[in-house]
Amino acid sequence: MIMPLSNAVVNCSIDRDTFEEFYAGPAPWDIDKPQKPFVAVANLVTSPVLDAGCGTGEHALFFAAHGHRVTGVDFVPEAIRRARRKAAERGLSVRFQVKDALTLGDWGEQFASVIDSGLFHVFSDDDRHRYVQGLARVVEPDGRLFLMCFSDEEPGEEGPRRISRQELYEAFADGWEVESVQPARAELNPEFTEVKFSEGGLKTWFAVIRRK
Ligand SMILES: C[S@@+](CC[C@H](N)C(=O)[O-])C[C@H]1O[C@@H](n2cnc3c(N)ncnc32)[C@H](O)[C@@H]1O
Numbered sequence: 001m002i003m004p005l006s007n008a009v010v011n012c013s014i015d016r017d018t019f020e021e022f023y024a025g026p027a028p029w030d031i032d033k034p035q036k037p038f039v040a041v042a043n044l045v046t047s048p049v050l051d052a053g054c055g056t057g058e059h060a061l062f063f064a065a066h067g068h069r070v071t072g073v074d075f076v077p078e079a080i081r082r083a084r085r086k087a088a089e090r091g092l093s094v095r096f097q098v099k100d101a102l103t104l105g106d107w108g109e110q111f112a113s114v115i116d117s118g119l120f121h122v123f124s125d126d127d128r129h130r131y132v133q134g135l136a137r138v139v140e141p142d143g144r145l146f147l148m149c150f151s152d153e154e155p156g157e158e159g160p161r162r163i164s165r166q167e168l169y170e171a172f173a174d175g176w177e178v179e180s181v182q183p184a185r186a187e188l189n190p191e192f193t194e195v196k197f198s199e200g201g202l203k204t205w206f207a208v209i210r211r212k
Helices: 016-022 036-040 058-065 077-090 101-106 125-138 165-171
Strands: 049-052 070-074 095-098 111-117 139-150 176-186 202-211
Touching (some): 036 058, 036 139, 036 176, 049 058, 058 070, 058 077, 058 111, 070 077, 101 125, 111 125
Parallel strands (some): 049 070, 049 111, 070 095, 111 139
Antiparallel strands (some): 139 202, 176 202
């Protein structure tokens, strides 16, 4: 199925209808396991954990399997339905909820760690700002955000908007310490063949960001 994949060159957020279409087919990011950079920093992750834009739940389930209290949210009901089914099949307890991550600021709940695998880069500049303001309310002081996003080193214009290292520092300039931003590769679903990204995996930034 061909679908509009991209906000790469337009400053707009990718909307819910587009994501619903993705979940009708092989979603490019859905690899049935966590992305490696999150596994590599597992020792830094403390409970409670929020997986924002959790999709079908692989990162939430990975951290639950490591004994963490985890909440996963996504605004696509089908993604949450699949995540709950995986949790039941694996005998894991995760609170999966249909929620819009742009409403984080209204929640009145806090987390020691937030996982963002591919959410930040779907937002327009304005929504990015709103999301970061919401994060500032839900991340505990000294808590951390672990974020993987499309890098400006990924060639082409397909997929979400590319993000520069500088943009990450700017987005989290106020009230946060960007502890590290490292180049990383993201694996893609091999069934998704409509677009070819970099050989060896999509080029991303993996950032660890501490709430002051
Ligand atoms: C690139 S996918 C990544 C999914 C998952 N984190 C992973 O790594 O497999 C982005 C996810 O964010 C969700 N999403 C996008 N905008 C959202 C929003 N405003 N609130 C909640 N979820 C959102 C999409 O439905 C999709 O599942």
